[in-house]
Amino acid sequence: MILHPSIIALYLSSFISLALLLYSCSFAAVILRKWDIGSGSELQLSLERRTYLISVILSYLFFFQLLSLFLFIYTADNLHNLFSGAMCAAGTLNVNQYGYPVLVLKIVNFILAGTWLIINRIDIVAHDYPLIKKKYSLLLFITPFMAAETALQTSYFTGLNADVITSCCGSLFSSDATSITSEIASFPSLQAKTVFYISMVLTFGSGIFLYYKNRGGFLFSILSLLSFVISVSALISFISLYYYELPTHHCPFCILQSEYGYAGYYLYLTLLCGVVTGAGAGIAGSFSSIGSLAQRIPVIQKRLILVCLSSYGLFVLIVTLKMIFSDFILEGY
Amino acid sequence: MNSRLEVQRNILDFTLSSLLRRKAKNSILILVFTLVVFMLASIIFFTNAVKREAVAVLKNSPDMVVQRLSAGRHDLIPSEYIGTIKEMKGVVSVKGRHWGYYFEPAASANFTLVVPEDGGEDGKIVTGKGVSRTMRAGEGDILPLKSYKGEWVVLAIKGVLKSDSELVSSDLIEISEKDFRKLFGISQDSFTDIAVTVKNPKETLTIAKKIKESFPDTRPILRSEVLRTYDSLFNWRSGLLLLIAAGAVFAFIIFAFDRASGLSAEERREIGILKAIGWETSDVIAFKFWEGSVISLSSFMAGIILAYFHVFFAYAPLFEPVLKGWAVLYPEFRLVPFIDPFQIATLFFLTVLPYTAATIIPSWRSAVVDPDRIMRSQ
Incomplete structure (x- = not known):
């Protein structure tokens, strides 16, 4: 167990978020059972008021979740010199078996919380709360993930003991070992680039189609999720190489460091923004049959598509410019 | 909007x-x-x-310091260890170091005594800012220190270390090897510890293991460990x-x-x-x-x-x-x-x-x- 200030900060944020979420869940359960928009009972009125509180709580939670994702990576990066063999966040996360699951859960929870906020936004534009039950079921669905994140994060930090020899990012992401990450790293760069650009072209195509023709929302959601996964893989497989200008260094965390102008932050932010709005656009589309929403959905959906495509577009633009103007030539190797 | x-x-x-x-x-x-x-x-x-x-x-400290342990405590290290370590492949230089603490009752403070790499000048010392501050002694003054036998060893201050390195040098006294041995009664063939410089930083750990195998009574301390x-x-x-x-x-x-x-x-x-x-x-x-x-x-x-x-x-x-x-x-x-x-x-x-x-x-x-x-x- 390491008593580092930012570890204390992460503990604090997880426990507070979980406590607020559990508080919201107790009302979600009541709402799922007793909600009746036609009733004018005392209970119904108080539940309607509670919905404001829960949207406020979730908005804050979403914001804290995003910050804690980056604080977590930054902390892992900062602690690497406590472990011999660890050279950046990759090594620190590998110190015990909980490191990577926490990271993945943090990303998943961020996406889930973002989706919830989008559904909430759609729900409150209608006068009759048409999505209330779906919204609160999703809240109950998110809670176990948040609880798991808190539990795993606690296990991860309490299991950290300085000086454990770990494999550094050089070996973890090098092309020799066989694990999922190294398989991504060893993917031939030309093929990886082709897959990356094709996925982006398809996402843009379906997005534009959805924008003008109002069809294919589900496809767009799936494609934007796929693009997210492919882009993160692309970051490991070839994009990071252009930043490090080193054909063997595939680390997805080092680009967050100041040496590379904190490039990782805006790359990951555009991707996260893209995936949340992309998934949200598809989900929004599935509600267009609801009477009170029929007029509003296309407007909201178009806005989400625009945000999603401009985030992904920005990502592609930054990455492509980097590849064109870099002195580093990957395919020569 | x-x-x-x-x-x-x-x-x-x-x-x-x-x-x-x-x-x-x-x-x-x-x-x-x-x-x-x-x-x-x-x-x-x-x-x-x-x-x-x-x-x-x-940053400027040696890659590795080898100390000898006796009954679980830091002890003086014999000079013959140096030759063996020098022969190990990958080792660039091995130096025996002299340093210790001296308690000064007048200031009720501990000074750190160190023999500089060039061996120092007999009878002369260089002091850190903190030492001259507490002892109210500057360049040209003398500073008597009591040896292990209770005799006084009179040393002349030939200079005061600059303040930009005060974090490390405040309580420091640079003393010659001969005076150091006289003060603490340390024999000719032993050192406080040994500083080892290694060519390739990736080999430091291997060399530390080798030293430990050759001399089981030693404790190699790596710079990275100190930092950690x-x-x-x-x-x-x-x-x-x-x-x-x-x-x-x-x-x-x-x-x-x-x-x-x-x-x-x-x-x-x-x-x-x-x-x-x-x-x-x-x-x-x-x-x-x-x-x-x-x-x-x-x-x-x-x-x-x-x-x-x-x-x-x-x-x-x-x-x-x-x-x-x-x-x-x-x-x-x-x-x-x-x-x-x-x-x-x-x-x-x-x-x-x-x-x-x-x-x-x-x-x-x-x-x-x-x-x-x-x-x-x-």
């Missing part, structure tokens, strides 16, 4: 004027919040700056202080919660009127959000700026003894101002997050009140 921004801007305008109307009440909250941030920020800034200082100092230990030590110290300070943070959170839930009659009436003239619950929530943001962000920034001055201009008089450790001859050194986004984010999580969490429910409660009920109760 623009009209929505305009709405938020107007709400923010209203919030500011409403905060200014209750200056006294809000300034107490801001003051306490600023103090809390100031305290935590001082701890974090100070430990990070000292950590960086330690890293900078240790310093890091852990300062992490632990700052973490401990933060946990102690958590009591204060907790008290502040209760204070903030109490302030947010116990609205004055005037504030309740204000919200009642706002709702009566057409503000929606979500507008009042936005009003409360801006209120919280203005209070927490201004306190947060004020606290950080104050802590910056406290640590980097006044050298943290409040926490220094606890965080640095304690010694009579402690060096006076200037910390290099250093702040990174990471420290700010950590501070944000430790202060603004609990404040926000504590005020969400009270502000919602005040936002959903029924205007009718408030008006009637007046």
